[in-house]
Amino acid sequence: MAEEKPRVGIISCSGEEIPEGTISRLATRRVLEMLRPDQTVTLCLPLFLAGGEQERDFARNHPTITVDGCDKRCAQCGTEKYSGPVSAALVVSDMLNGKYPNCARNSRQRGEVDREAIWVVAETIAAAVDQVLAEIGAAEECGSDDASCACSRPLPGGMIVANGQEVTIPALKMIFSHLVDTGVASVPENAARILEMVAVYHPIPEKEKGAYQEALLEAYQKHCAEA
Amino acid sequence: MKQTEQVLVIPCSGIGKVHGLISREATYLVTDELAPDQAGTLCLALLVKGDEEALERVRTQPCITIDGCPKACAQKNVALAGGQTDCAFQVLQVLKQHRGAQPGSASGLNEVGWAVARELAELVRDKVTELSGCEVKS
Numbered sequence: 365m366a367e368e369k370p371r372v373g374i375i376s377c378s379g380e381e382i383p384e385g386t387i388s389r390l391a392t393r394r395v396l397e398m399l400r401p402d403q404t405v406t407l408c409l410p411l412f413l414a415g416g417e418q419e420r421d422f423a424r425n426h427p428t429i430t431v432d433g434c435d436k437r438c439a440q441c442g443t444e445k446y447s448g449p450v451s452a453a454l455v456v457s458d459m460l461n462g463k464y465p466n467c468a469r470n471s472r473q474r475g476e477v478d479r480e481a482i483w484v485v486a487e488t489i490a491a492a493v494d495q496v497l498a499e500i501g502a503a504e505e506c507g508s509d510d511a512s513c514a515c516s517r518p519l520p521g522g523m524i525v526a527n528g529q530e531v532t533i534p535a536l537k538m539i540f541s542h543l544v545d546t547g548v549a550s551v552p553e554n555a556a557r558i559l560e561m562v563a564v565y566h567p568i569p570e571k572e573k574g575a576y577q578e579a580l581l582e583a584y585q586k587h588c589a590e591a
Numbered sequence: 592m593k594q595t596e597q598v599l600v601i602p603c604s605g606i607g608k609v610h611g612l613i614s615r616e617a618t619y620l621v622t623d624e625l626a627p628d629q630a631g632t633l634c635l636a637l638l639v640k641g642d643e644e645a646l647e648r649v650r651t652q653p654c655i656t657i658d659g660c661p662k663a664c665a666q667k668n669v670a671l672a673g674g675q676t677d678c679a680f681q682v683l684q685v686l687k688q689h690r691g692a693q694p695g696s697a698s699g700l701n702e703v704g705w706a707v708a709r710e711l712a713e714l715v716r717d718k719v720t721e722l723s724g725c726e727v728k729s
Contacts, residue, residue: 378604379634380618389606393698408605410664413639413671438636470619
């Protein structure tokens with residue numbers, strides 16, 4: 365019987381009163397759905413109180429990262445109160461460091477600043493997931509390209525041809541859309557930046573970076589032309 | 592109306608399903624659009640943490656909870672905090688009127704999801720009117 369791969373639990377505060385709570389919730393969803401779908405799970409924070417032992421065992425059974433909107437650290441405190449110490453505790457206001465002012469609480473008023481902030485936080489969470497997995501010696505085991513998951517649905521991948529090999533990159537279209545949103549033109553001067561962004565989500569072997577860079581630029585130019 | 596006199600609308604904001612997002616967006620429709628003076632919200636996580644100020648607010652202000660699923664986390668957490676829920680809504684109450692509807696995902700609502708959220712928000716707004724004794728936007 366195959367040994368179950370370790371997954372990192374991510375618990376968001378989702379604080380309703382502040383925009384950072386909305387950002388914590390959406391960034392966590394992005395990690396679950398797109399950035400680290402095979403390596404992460406989540407649980408509603410209020411279930412620690414309203415639920416039973418099964419929910420309270422959550423952090424005992426998973427290495428856990430909490431994502432709080434503000435320095436009250438409700439997710440961290442609530443999780444540690446009921447389930448024990450967490451592996452990492454992130455705070456949105458610290459991550460954004462005042463660089464994304466006037467974000468909205470509700471999605472009807474969400475704009476470019478909000479989208480940027482969500483990306484920044486999601487990428488930081490994903491990096492923390494990698495670090496936690498590395499610390500427990502499981503990073504390599506969880507580095508599969510297989511993007512299917514029972515508890516969260518990864519976005520479909522996009523295909524490129526690098527060194528004559530077809531490679532599927534999870535959520536490539538969304539990564540490209542993010543690059544477009546942030547004003548990255550589809551010109552050769554930006555090829556390294558495109559590669560760098562994709563490498564956040566997809567492991568790229570060092571010796572193949574040149575071929576990937578070329579293939580990604582071509583795919584990005586095609587994406588921009590179609591958009 | 593002072594913040595301490597407002598009706599508290601507290602959603603579960605459940606992160607796993609679209610129902611949690613509907614509860615959250617319905618809350619914002621009430622607090623930001625339909626009854627901004629009469630209704631406010633409170634971080635449910637603060638109650639989970641046991642924050643003194645949050646506990647005091649749910650014990651002294653009228654509370655309406657909106658839950659995404661029958662686990663009723665918002666309603667239960669208000670009760671565990673010593674507050675009294677004056678009215679408890681569940682997203683499924685409204686969703687079952689839209690049999691077969693696909694309201695979106697836990698990350699984003701589609702047109703159907705927004706219609707459900709607004710319908711729910713209007714029910715909550717009516718309850719806010721009743722509890723606050725003030726006329727609110729119709």
